[in-house]
Amino acid sequence: xxxxxxxxxxxxxxxxxxxxxxxxxxxxxxxxxxxxxxxxxxxxxxxxxxxxxxxxxxxxxxxxxxxxxxxxxxxxxxxxxxxxxxxxxxxxxxxxxxxxxxxxxxxxxxxxxxxxxxxxxxxxxxxxxxxxxxxxxxxxxxxxxxxxxxxxxxxxxxxxxxxxxxxxxxxxxxxxxxxxxxxxxxxxxxxxxxxxxxxxxxxxxxxxxxxxxxxxxxxxxxxxxxxxxxxxxxxxxxxxxxxxxxxxxxxxxxxxxxxxxxxxxxxxxxxxxxxxxxxxxxxxxxxxxxxxxxxxxxxxxxxxxxxxxxxxxxxxxxxxxxxxxxxxxxxxxxxxxxxxxxxxxxxxxxxxxxxxxxxxxxxxxxxxxxxxxxxxxxxxxxxxxxxxxxxxxxxxxxxxxxxxxxxxxxxxxxxxxxxxxxxxxxxxxxxxxxxxxxxxxxxxxxxxx
Amino acid sequence: xxxxxxxxxxxxxxxxxxxxxxxxxxxxxxxxxxxxxxxxxxxxxxxxxxxxxxxxxxxxxxxxxxxxxxxxxxxxxxxxxxxxxxxxxxxxxxxxxxxxxxxxxxxxxxxxxxxxxxxxxxxxxxxxxxxxxxxxxxxxxxxxxxxxxxxxxxxxxxxxxxxxxxxxxxxxxxxxxxxxxxxxxxxxxxxxxxxxxxxxxxxxxxxxxxxxxxxxxxxxxxxxxxxxxxxxxxxxxxxxxxxxxxxxxxx
Numbered sequence: 001x002x003x004x005x006x007x008x009x010x011x012x013x014x015x016x017x018x019x020x021x022x023x024x025x026x027x028x029x030x031x032x033x034x035x036x037x038x039x040x041x042x043x044x045x046x047x048x049x050x051x052x053x054x055x056x057x058x059x060x061x062x063x064x065x066x067x068x069x070x071x072x073x074x075x076x077x078x079x080x081x082x083x084x085x086x087x088x089x090x091x092x093x094x095x096x097x098x099x100x101x102x103x104x105x106x107x108x109x110x111x112x113x114x115x116x117x118x119x120x121x122x123x124x125x126x127x128x129x130x131x132x133x134x135x136x137x138x139x140x141x142x143x144x145x146x147x148x149x150x151x152x153x154x155x156x157x158x159x160x161x162x163x164x165x166x167x168x169x170x171x172x173x174x175x176x177x178x179x180x181x182x183x184x185x186x187x188x189x190x191x192x193x194x195x196x197x198x199x200x201x202x203x204x205x206x207x208x209x210x211x212x213x214x215x216x217x218x219x220x221x222x223x224x225x226x227x228x229x230x231x232x233x234x235x236x237x238x239x240x241x242x243x244x245x246x247x248x249x250x251x252x253x254x255x256x257x258x259x260x261x262x263x264x265x266x267x268x269x270x271x272x273x274x275x276x277x278x279x280x281x282x283x284x285x286x287x288x289x290x291x292x293x294x295x296x297x298x299x300x301x302x303x304x305x306x307x308x309x310x311x312x313x314x315x316x317x318x319x320x321x322x323x324x325x326x327x328x329x330x331x332x333x334x335x336x337x338x339x340x341x342x343x344x345x346x347x348x349x350x351x352x353x354x355x356x357x358x359x360x361x362x363x364x365x366x367x368x369x370x371x372x373x374x375x376x377x378x379x380x381x382x383x384x385x386x387x388x389x390x391x392x393x394x395x396x397x398x399x400x401x402x403x404x405x406x407x408x409x410x411x412x413x414x415x416x417x418x419x420x421x422x423x424x425x426x427x428x429x430x431x432x433x434x435x436x437x438x439x440x441x442x443x444x445x446x447x448x449x
Numbered sequence: 450x451x452x453x454x455x456x457x458x459x460x461x462x463x464x465x466x467x468x469x470x471x472x473x474x475x476x477x478x479x480x481x482x483x484x485x486x487x488x489x490x491x492x493x494x495x496x497x498x499x500x501x502x503x504x505x506x507x508x509x510x511x512x513x514x515x516x517x518x519x520x521x522x523x524x525x526x527x528x529x530x531x532x533x534x535x536x537x538x539x540x541x542x543x544x545x546x547x548x549x550x551x552x553x554x555x556x557x558x559x560x561x562x563x564x565x566x567x568x569x570x571x572x573x574x575x576x577x578x579x580x581x582x583x584x585x586x587x588x589x590x591x592x593x594x595x596x597x598x599x600x601x602x603x604x605x606x607x608x609x610x611x612x613x614x615x616x617x618x619x620x621x622x623x624x625x626x627x628x629x630x631x632x633x634x635x636x637x638x639x640x641x642x643x644x645x646x647x648x649x650x651x652x653x654x655x656x657x658x659x660x661x662x663x664x665x666x667x668x669x670x671x672x673x674x675x676x677x678x679x680x681x682x683x684x685x686x687x688x689x690x691x692x693x694x695x696x697x698x699x700x
Contacts, residue, residue, distance in 0.1 A: 028527055068699070102699070116554040143552050157695055227694075230545065232558060303561030303612065340562040342615060383496075383672060384570040413502055413526040413570075448527040 026060040032144075034444035036422070038182075038437070046437050047082040047182045052136070056095055068100040070111075074147075078135060080181045087180050096148045107155045112148040115166060117223060117236055118309050119298040122391070123350045123374045125311040125332045126236060126294040128243050129166060129221070134176040137183045137435070138393070138402055139422050147175075161226040171210075171217040171241045173287050178206045182438045196270075209250075209286045211241065236294040243292075244317045247285035252323040254278055259321050259364060288327060290315050308335040318356065319364040329357040336374075348376040365431045371396040385410040400426020400433060414448040470588030470604045476628040477621075478583055483657050483683035485511040490678050494571055497671035504529070504569065509691050516540060517580060518692035522700075529569060531700040535692065542582030546575070549697040556694050565615040572644065572665040572674040576615060581606070585613045596622040596631050616643075624651075627658030642668060655683040 035051040058072035072095030079088040098111025118126030122142055131147040133140070150170050156163045177184035211217040221238035242248060255277040259268050291314040298307045309332075316330040336350035352372040359368035373396060378389035391404040406420030422440040426432030468476070492504040509520040516539045523532045531551035538544045546559035564576040591603045602625060607618035617640055622632040631648040650662040664675045690696060 028530065107695075114554045155695075157690075157693075162695070298558050300558060300560045303564075305558060305560035338560065340560075340566050342565050344566065380567075383494075383670070384567055414528050416528075 028058050028060075029449045030054070030056045031447040031449075032444070034442055036440040036442035039421075039439040039441060040437065042437060044084070045082075047080040050078070050080045050136075050181075052079075053077045058095060066102045068102065069098075070100075071095075071097040085180070094148075105157050107153075107157075109151075109153040109155075112150050113153065114146055114148045115151060115153060117221075117234070117238075117294065117296075119232065119234070119296040119307045120309045120334050120336045120350060121307070121338075121348055122376065123334050123336070123352045123372065124309060125334055125352070126292070126296055126309050128238055128240060128292060129172075131172055132174040132243075134174045134245065135181070135183060137176075139183075139404070139440075141391075160228075161224060164223040164225070165220070166223075166238075167218065167220045169213050169215065169218050171213070171287060172219060172243075173241050174243060174245065176245070183435065205281055206247075206283045206285060208247075209284065211287055217241070231297055231299040233297045234295070236292075236296075238292040238294070240290055240292060241287045242290045242315070242317045246317050246319045246325065247283075248288050248317045248327070249283055249285050249319065249323060249325040251282075251284040253280040253282060254323070257322050259323065283323075285325075288315060288317065303339070305338040306336070307338075309333065316356075318366055320362045321364045322362070323364075326360070326363065328359065328363075331355045331357060344379055346376070346378045348374075350374040367397050369397065395426065395430065395432065398426060398430040398432065400424075400430045402432065416446045417444070418446070419443045468590070468602070470590040470606070471583055473590060473602050473604050473623055473628070474581075474583040474586070474588040474606065477623055477630060478580065480628045481657055482510065482512065482517075483655070485509075485685065485687040486657075486681055486683045487685065487687060488678045488681040490676060492569075492571060493675040493677070495673040495675060502526070502570075504571075509687060511687050511689065511692055513689070514540075518689075519578075520692055520697065523569065532569070533697050533700070534568075535694070535697050536578070537692070538580040542585065544579060547694060547697060549700070551700050554698070556697055561612075572667045572672055574615065577646075577665070585609060591620065593625075594622075596624075599631070600625045601631065611638075624658070627653070629658045629660065631660070644668060654681060657683055 032054045033052070035049065037049040038046060041048055053076075055075040056072060058070065061069045063069075074093050074095045075090070076093070077088070077090040080086065094112050096111075096113055098109050098113045100107060100109040115129040116127055117129055118124040120126075124142070127142070127146075129149065129151065131149050133145045133147055149172055150168055152167045154165045219238070219240045221236060221240070223234055223236040225232070225234035227233070256275045257268075257272060293312040293314075294309065296307070296309040298305070300306065311332045313330040313332075315327045317325050317327055320326050332352065332354040334350055334352040336348065338346070338348040340346050350373070352374070354366075354370050356363065356366060356368055359366075373392075373394045375392045375394075376389065378387055380387045387408045389406050389408070391406075393402045395401065401424070403423040404420055406418055408416055408418035410416045420442055422438070422442065424432050424438055425436045486509075488508040488510075490506050490508055492506065494502040494504070504526060505524045507522045507524065509518075509522075511518045516537050519534075519536045519538075521534045523529045531549075533549040535547040535549075536544060537546075546563075547556050548559050549556045559575070564579065565574055567573070568575055568578060586606045586608050589605045591605050593600065593602055595601060601622040603620060603622055605618055605620045608614040608616075615638075617636045617638040619636060620634045621630045623630050629648070629651055630646075631651060633646040634642055635644040635646070637643045644665060644667055646663065646665045648660045648663045651658060651660045653659070659678070659681060661678045661681075662676070664673050666673045
């Protein structure tokens with residue numbers, strides 16, 4: 001209801017502007033389209049291709065120094081095409097739509113907005129105030145994944161520091177697919193089960209006990225930031241719902257299951273069949289609370305950009321080998337550098353380490369101490385109109401990787417075409433291994449207007 | 450003794466007569482640019498084939514006892530609209546640079562290694578936009594000659610340390626009145642002339658010498674970036690809060 005009302009207001013705003021005083025407003029838009037085809041058509045249950053289109057329209061109005069009004073709408077279509085099944089989802093949702101009052105020493109912003117906490121680039125662990133669209137998991141860059149969220153934001157500015165408070169009644173968690181796509185959390189498992197006559201009767205469903213909007217489930221946070229001797233810093237606290245990739249599975253309907261190799265769940269299931277007890281067909285999940293204490297900094301050192309973040313989670317969700325979940329305190333830190341060589345080559349290197357406090361053997365994917373390296377290399381040619389880039393993530397502990405080479409060409413300033421590969425692989429039983437059939441080649445375009 | 454006295458009298462009467470290259474560099478560095486200014490500018494990128502691309506921007510400037518502050522906000526084209534660059538050039542030669550990226554809602558502190566990269570696809574690199582701190586460079590007065598009718602000093606400068614410039618050296622034509630660099634020939638480290646900055650139009654506005662139209666030409670690629678100031682207003686009392694990260698992120 002709230003979303004529909006918001007969309008009606010946005011539509012009204014655009015219509016009103018087209019009729020009156022349009023010259024006072026700044027209108028802009030963006031169209032993004034990407035089509036991808038799997039490199040290997042190796043399993044009947046796999047999707048073979050997908051396409052994703054996004055159209056965003058925005059209007060901005062600042063009638064006085066002390067007031068900013070912004071509104072926007074996003075049309076988003078995502079379709080998967082498999083051997084037998086095709087799935088398409090089209091949605092219209094509000095984009096950044098807020099009212100901002102600017103005072104001498106403070107700013108108050110209310111509405112749908114993107115708020116960025118943290119200093120690190122792609123592997124940021126403190127950027128927890130936007131909704132993450134994880135329907136294509138890590139294959140989309142951060143700027144493509146982020147979605148605005150309704151926050152009340154109050155910032156107080158002093159010469160030496162800024163104090164910020166955020167509050168929302170709408171509980172926030174990442175958006176992810178459960179079934180029916182190659183990137184879905186439970187998809188491969190269910191499809192494998194459905195193919196086998198033994199398990200055909202088991203039609204797994206997901207029951208999400210989503211917390212309702214209200215004070216009881218409100219989220220809030222505080223951040224103090226400043227600059228001292230060339231170092232930008234921030235300390236933060238966020239009382240939120242769990243932002244981890246996994247669901248908190250309260251009850252998994254197949255009892256006695258113990259997955260050692262999640263990439264081959266059917267094999268595991270078959271082996272354990274005599275001892276399995278199927279208690280139902282519904283997976284019950286919920287969204288537990290988490291408190292996130294954060295620290296971040298950014299500076300320069302010997303012509304390099306240096307950034308770092310530390311996050312401590314009081315209670316984060318992990319999947320157990322029986323596909324139920326467990327909550328554990330969790331510590332993450334990430335450090336990143338970037339450097340641009342005289343040749344024009346740009347290097348961005350990030351190192352992330354995460355430790356589960358109170359780790360136990362029954363945790364499925366995550367080792368006690370897990371380390372990742374992220375690398376971004378890029379170089380421009382033809383007056384920066386052609387860019388070749390490579391993004392890579394490597395799990396040092398798990399030895400899994402994700403590689404994304406891409407080439408992009410700007411036909412004009414506002415119109416870019418791009419093509420690339422998503423390559424994923426990892427040793428059996430690791431997170432990357434689950435998605436290693438999803439290697440893709442893609443082609444896309446981006447138009448700004 | 451008599452000749453010395455004559456020289457002394459001439460020197461006192463005309464204090465710029467005996468300026469060294471370094472002194473001229475300091476005059477350029479400390480050239481009065483007002484307490485503040487706001488300019489509406491256009492940047493035109495022109496390829497060898499004559500294809501043009503236009504960017505519009507607002508340039509805010511302010512100086513106080515601590516530093517010179519410059520904030521550039523791009524208004525068009527749409528792919529960079531909202532992108533903003535903040536430079537705080539301290540009077541001791543240190544400089545902090547920040548870039549706001551609207552797509553990421555993020556301000557990045559720019560590291561020194563970015564100085565050699567092109568500024569928004571133009572023929573200017575970040576180093577060209579810096580306020581060159583004279584002690585980091587050698588300066589030599591080569592000659593005096595007019596440029597477009599204005600008497601100029603011709604000064605050659607080169608970095609003391611390689612890391613302080615991507616250029617091998619550069620030769621500037623600096624107006625005697627106002628100490629305005631109106632032509633700069635930029636040579637690469639192999640001594641080849643690579644780029645040329647040329648002021649096309651300059652005049653005194655509200656008492657400050659101002660380059661209103663200029664171009665930077667990449668002599669290798671025959672690519673040009675033309676900069677035009679459509680409107681500039683000095684000393685209107687711009688609020689210091691404009692030159693902060695808070696202001697950078699207000700888009």
